[in-house]
Amino acid sequence: MKYELVSGLETHVELSTKTKIFCSCRTDFGGEPNTHCCPICIGLPGTLPKLNKEVVRYAIMAGLATNCEINLISKMDRKNYVYPDLPKAYQISQYDLPLCKNGYIQLDSGKKIRIARIHIEEDAGKLVHKGGDVYVDYNRGGVPLIEIVTQPDIRSSEEAREYVEKLQLIMRYIGVSDCKMQEGSMRCDVNISVRPEGSEEFGTRTEIKNMNSLTFMTKAMEYEKNRQIELIENGGKVEQETLRYIESSGTTESMRGKEDAHDYRYFREPDLVTIHTLSEEVENIRKSLPELPTARIKKYIEKFGISEKDAESIVKYKNISDFFEKAIQGIENPKIVSNFIIGQIFSTLNNEQEKESFDIKVSAESLNELCKLVESKKINVGLAKSTLLKMLETGKNVSNFISQEDMQSISEEKLLEICKKAVDSNPNAVKDYLSGKEKALKVLIGFVMKETKGKVDALNTQKNILDTIKNI
Amino acid sequence: MSGTNGKIRHIHDLLVNKKITCKELTEKYIDKIKESKLNAYVHTCEDLAIKTAEKVDEKISSGKEISMLEGIPMNLKDNISTDGIETTCCSKMLQGYKPIYDATVWKKLKGDNAVLLGKANMDEFAMGSSCENSCFGGACNPHNLKHVAGGSSGGVASAVGGNIAVYGLGSDTGGSIRQPASFCGLVGLKPTYGSVSRYGLIAFGSSLDQIGPIASNVEDVAIVYDSISGYDTKDSTSSKVAPNDTFNHLNDDIKGMKIGIPKEYFDGINEDVKNAIDEAIDAYKSMGAEIEYFDLPELKYTLPVYYIIACAEASSNLGRYDGIRYGYKTKQYKDIEEMICKTRSEGFGEEVKRRILLGTYVLSSGYYDAYYKKAQNLRGTIIKAFKRAYEKFDVILAPTVPTTAFEFNFTSMDPVQTYLTDICTVPVNIAGLPAVSLPCGFDSKDLPIGMQLIGNSFSEDKILNLAYKYEQYTEAKYLKELDMGVRL
Numbered sequence: 001m002k003y004e005l006v007s008g009l010e011t012h013v014e015l016s017t018k019t020k021i022f023c024s025c026r027t028d029f030g031g032e033p034n035t036h037c038c039p040i041c042i043g044l045p046g047t048l049p050k051l052n053k054e055v056v057r058y059a060i061m062a063g064l065a066t067n068c069e070i071n072l073i074s075k076m077d078r079k080n081y082v083y084p085d086l087p088k089a090y091q092i093s094q095y096d097l098p099l100c101k102n103g104y105i106q107l108d109s110g111k112k113i114r115i116a117r118i119h120i121e122e123d124a125g126k127l128v129h130k131g132g133d134v135y136v137d138y139n140r141g142g143v144p145l146i147e148i149v150t151q152p153d154i155r156s157s158e159e160a161r162e163y164v165e166k167l168q169l170i171m172r173y174i175g176v177s178d179c180k181m182q183e184g185s186m187r188c189d190v191n192i193s194v195r196p197e198g199s200e201e202f203g204t205r206t207e208i209k210n211m212n213s214l215t216f217m218t219k220a221m222e223y224e225k226n227r228q229i230e231l232i233e234n235g236g237k238v239e240q241e242t243l244r245y246i247e248s249s250g251t252t253e254s255m256r257g258k259e260d261a262h263d264y265r266y267f268r269e270p271d272l273v274t275i276h277t278l279s280e281e282v283e284n285i286r287k288s289l290p291e292l293p294t295a296r297i298k299k300y301i302e303k304f305g306i307s308e309k310d311a312e313s314i315v316k317y318k319n320i321s322d323f324f325e326k327a328i329q330g331i332e333n334p335k336i337v338s339n340f341i342i343g344q345i346f347s348t349l350n351n352e353q354e355k356e357s358f359d360i361k362v363s364a365e366s367l368n369e370l371c372k373l374v375e376s377k378k379i380n381v382g383l384a385k386s387t388l389l390k391m392l393e394t395g396k397n398v399s400n401f402i403s404q405e406d407m408q409s410i411s412e413e414k415l416l417e418i419c420k421k422a423v424d425s426n427p428n429a430v431k432d433y434l435s436g437k438e439k440a441l442k443v444l445i446g447f448v449m450k451e452t453k454g455k456v457d458a459l460n461t462q463k464n465i466l467d468t469i470k471n472i
Numbered sequence: 473m474s475g476t477n478g479k480i481r482h483i484h485d486l487l488v489n490k491k492i493t494c495k496e497l498t499e500k501y502i503d504k505i506k507e508s509k510l511n512a513y514v515h516t517c518e519d520l521a522i523k524t525a526e527k528v529d530e531k532i533s534s535g536k537e538i539s540m541l542e543g544i545p546m547n548l549k550d551n552i553s554t555d556g557i558e559t560t561c562c563s564k565m566l567q568g569y570k571p572i573y574d575a576t577v578w579k580k581l582k583g584d585n586a587v588l589l590g591k592a593n594m595d596e597f598a599m600g601s602s603c604e605n606s607c608f609g610g611a612c613n614p615h616n617l618k619h620v621a622g623g624s625s626g627g628v629a630s631a632v633g634g635n636i637a638v639y640g641l642g643s644d645t646g647g648s649i650r651q652p653a654s655f656c657g658l659v660g661l662k663p664t665y666g667s668v669s670r671y672g673l674i675a676f677g678s679s680l681d682q683i684g685p686i687a688s689n690v691e692d693v694a695i696v697y698d699s700i701s702g703y704d705t706k707d708s709t710s711s712k713v714a715p716n717d718t719f720n721h722l723n724d725d726i727k728g729m730k731i732g733i734p735k736e737y738f739d740g741i742n743e744d745v746k747n748a749i750d751e752a753i754d755a756y757k758s759m760g761a762e763i764e765y766f767d768l769p770e771l772k773y774t775l776p777v778y779y780i781i782a783c784a785e786a787s788s789n790l791g792r793y794d795g796i797r798y799g800y801k802t803k804q805y806k807d808i809e810e811m812i813c814k815t816r817s818e819g820f821g822e823e824v825k826r827r828i829l830l831g832t833y834v835l836s837s838g839y840y841d842a843y844y845k846k847a848q849n850l851r852g853t854i855i856k857a858f859k860r861a862y863e864k865f866d867v868i869l870a871p872t873v874p875t876t877a878f879e880f881n882f883t884s885m886d887p888v889q890t891y892l893t894d895i896c897t898v899p900v901n902i903a904g905l906p907a908v909s910l911p912c913g914f915d916s917k918d919l920p921i922g923m924q925l926i927g928n929s930f931s932e933d934k935i936l937n938l939a940y941k942y943e944q945y946t947e948a949k950y951l952k953e954l955d956m957g958v959r960l
Contacts, residue, residue: 039573043792045566045674046553046575048707080788080835084808089791134808136796265835267844270679270785272708 002197003229006205007160007190007221008152011167012145013177014123014185015058021122021144022049022092029183033128033137041142043088048271051076055144056099056275058176059120060285062146063100065174065292066115066167070282074099076120076269081262084136085125093121093147095266099275105166106294113163114151121145140184146176152191152202157221161214164188169293172318181212188217193238194228203228204238208245208252220245224252296321304334310342319358326364327371336371336381344388361395362388370398383454410456415448419464422447423472430469441465477948478691479638480544483960487532487543492960494525494532494543498587501545504957505589505636510612512621512631514550515558516590521545524587531585540695542585547640549625550591551598552683553672554578557588561674562606563596565819566799575672576707577641577683577700584699592640593627596821597790598648598676600624601893602878605823610880613656614954615919619877622652628686629656635957639687639696643673645680646778647872647897650909653686654922655877657911657952659693659939660686664929665904667714668697669704675789677782680901689951690910690940694718697932713930721933722940727760729938732865734768737896741874748913748921749871755945756869756938764865770857771899773850778898779891780834780847786824787831793819826887851902858903862928867938871896872909872922896924906932910939911950920950 020027023040040047060070077095098119104112123145125138148167154160168179168186179186188211193203208224211217223245228238242261243252291299293315300311315321324341328334345362349355370388373379379387379402387401394400410418422444423430432440441462448461486492498521505513528543548554551561553571560566574582582588595605603626604610611626613619614634621630625642629652632640642649644662653660661684668683675681685696698719703712733753738746757763795801795815802814820828834843861868873896900907906927913921927935943951953959 039571042797044553044571044573044798045559045561045569045792046551046571046672047573048671048709050706050708078788080791082791082794082812084794084796087792087797089794090788263837265788265832265837265840267784267788267835267840270709271675 003194004197005225006193007154008150010189011148012187015144017054020142021055027143036139059099061174065170066103068100068103072277074275076272077266078269080265094119113153116149118148157218192224208243306338323364327367362391379455418451419468423468477689480692494528498525500958510630510634512611512627513590514608521587544638545587547592547637549642551674561597562594564607565793569799576669576704595624598624599823613877622655624648626652645677649684650872653909654872657920659910661693661908664906666711667701669707669710671706677785694936715933718933718936721937724937726941729761730865732868733765736771737870744915752912770854774899777847777850783827783831784835787828855903868926872924876915876919908935908939
């Protein structure tokens with residue numbers, strides 16, 4: 001029998017507000033253990049939370065960017081459970097009135113992965129195991145999170161991956177989170193079940209907790225899918241349980257079964273008041289949202305004439321796309337810029353991480369300057385390419401490699417004159433060309449390039465040389 | 473202002489007129505605390521008290537003006553956080569715990585150079601009605617040492633009644649300020665929910681808890697309330713509309729004020745208490761107030777609603793005591809789960825454990841709708857019922873407690889019987905209303921009787937005005953100053 005995977009994701013995204021959700025402690029990653037803490041975020045007796053309004057604004061931005069409705073009346077609830085990294089023994093979260101609901105993210109196939117809800121909550125601290133002892137670091141405690149919960153719309157690990165990548169990109173574009181899975185500022189819980197293809201009913205699901213890389217997530221999903229299918233094929237039954245993925249063995253193992261499922265005893269947080277949001281505020285946030293990745297890709301393809309592949313590889317990295325947007329200021333054909341980025345600049349970036357951080361020595365303004373020289377035909381593309389590589393290596397500006405004199409464009413008459421000179425000085429090459437050796441033309445063009453220091457257009461040069469030869 | 477029964481004002485005048493130095497005054501109190509058999513204090517802070525007193529003396533001798541509360545010796549219930557001073561909620565669980573920050577109320581009073589004598593005894597985590605649930609043992613009623621001071625703010629009432637503090641701050645979740653005030657013949661104010669910051673008050677039932685003053689007379693209560701009330705950015709549930717000039721309204725005319733008496737409050741109350749309240753009602757009539765009896769049938773829901781909500785919130789609030797960061801930690805354990813489990817089993821007393829279990833139960837899935845949700849709905853019904861009453865009346869008058877102070881060990885037999893004694897005080901907390909308890913008589917054993925005036929939200933000025941007028945009318949005959957402690 002053929003089986004179909006059914007999956008839904010719960011994604012935690014750490015918001016990059018300056019301060020924590022209920023106190024004014026810093027939120028930066030790292031720091032000496034227990035130094036970004038105060039009586040409130042370590043839950044000392046008698047302290048009270050105070051909701052950071054910026055967190056609400058960020059969450060609404062996230063909701064709007066993922067096509068959600070915003071609940072104008074919302075509230076916080078307590079989720080009670082005992083764990084040493086949770087100093088109050090409850091997490092302040094949202095239960096039945098989340099800030100955002102009913103959104104979606106569209107995959108490239110056009111399929112929509114529906115988002116059931118987005119709610120705000122506080123992060124917990126971290127346990128540190130050292131020399132057989134366990135220490136608790138509360139620096140992360142109280143860092144604001146949003147949890148984005150999808151409907152069970154995902155049918156493959158590829159879809160899951162695409163959904164997470166899209167979500168990650170949207171969050172980065174609107175600037176609410178850096179979504180670094182390796183640093184834990186984005187984490188996924190995956191709900192998985194299988195069912196015979198064509199069936200409408202859902203199978204029993206398991207949940208794999210805390211996936212912190214996309215590679216492991218897809219591997220874990222594949223493993224878990226096959227485990228469930230095998231189990232059913234052998235006459236067994238899938239148990240509802242919470243699992244953990246073991247990276248070293250590529251398998252999942254049970255954390256707790258259904259009987260041990262937590263009863264969180266949710267109830268309204270009495271220390272905080274109702275969150276009222278005005279519809280005008282929502283509209284203002286909507287208006288101030290930056291351009292989203294899908295809109296940018298569309299613009300690059302339709303308006304700039306950039307290929308779909310190139311558009312996607314630029315938009316995939318917010319830093320690069322922002323760089324591109326800056327570098328095309330005053331340029332008529334942005335394709336010149338995108339070609340330099342995809343070609344020369346990408347050639348110096350060795351992996352995803354380097355593209356992600358996009359820490360290059362050339363500023364957008366500097367690239368813009370170079371592209372303008374190309375567009376005004378003051379230098380040709382070839383020279384621009386080699387110059388850009390030098391700029392990337394040294395961090396110096398265009399003017400360090402191309403002099404003012406060089407930037408004087410060469411008139412058509414002058415070009416023709418140089419082409420004649422090329423033909424006159426290379427009789428052998430002309431002879432070869434006329435006897436059918438096309439390659440010999442390159443020698444002639446090379447001569448012109450050398451004479452003009454590469455400032456002229458190669459095609460135009462070729463045309464002039466051919467005309468000259470014809471007229472001999 | 474007329475009338476001179478204010479103790480704070482009296483001491484303030486003594487200090488300003490240099491009849492006594494603040495240091496002498498403070499030392500008197502410290503000495504009497506040491507002699508006292510009331511068990512009112514659980515931690516004292518003599519050094520801080522003397523240092524503050526010296527500061528006040530310096531100010532006076534250099535001719536600077538001092539505010540009304542400067543240099544006045546007082547105490548705080550042991551659930552109000554004091555930076556560097558042990559704050560234990562009278563629980564083994566918090567033994568040795570010294571907060572690293574000040575509760576907002578204490579920050580305000582400290583800024584006023586209030587002389588903190590120490591932390592006052594209470595029922596563990598404010599759960600109880602007799603102060604006997606304290607890990608330090610109960611506080612005695614200064615009127616009769618065989619009787620309890622009441623609870624949970626028993627230590628504050630015991631000390632104020634026994635003249636080893638001029639006033640104190642307690643907390644009231646279901647009557648914990650008013651009941652001990654009533655038992656000890658004092659005035660105790662439970663302010664409107666949100667009028668006094670809860671920041672730094674170690675939580676019991678967060679949606680019910682309020683800090684308020686206990687003092688020997690209405691004027692003192694008004695002075696203290698005015699200085700601790702007001703909006704606090706640290707407490708999201710605190711309000712910007714709380715009145716803070718009740719002192720200036722104490723003597724307002726009460727002629728024509730409408731006082732409602734809910735009949736249900738008198739079901740099953742002690743005969744002496746009933747007679748005293750009737751007498752007080754007559755007094756108000758004579759003063760020109762209009763009295764009308766009315767039905768408040770919703771009252772019958774208040775006890776179950778209270779115990780469900782208070783315990784639910786407590787079960788969550790008390791989850792943090794796990795032995796990891798502060799307070800008591802069990803000695804031997806094999807893993808973290810056993811450590812937390814043993815710490816909590818050994819650290820909490822019986823009543824606290826009972827309420828944590830109750831609260832956990834009513835919030836559990838499968839029971840939530842039947843208990844917690846239903847209680848929340850009924851809470852709404854009760855709030856509406858009071859709202860309707862205030863369309864008609866300015867103030868509601870009722871007994872504070874159906875009885876006078878119990879003897880020690882009287883209530884520990886049956887917890888449900890003890891819960892029933894809260895019947896008159898809990899409605900106010902459920903509805904978030906302000907209420908003041910004030911003395912209105914003595915029973916056959918010469919134990920004080922209290923009545924309470926319950927106001928609409930943020931009408932502290934009105935209820936204190938009515939209380940003050942009664943005190944004046946009765947020539948303060950129910951404010952019996954006992955022959956113990958510091959007499960000035």
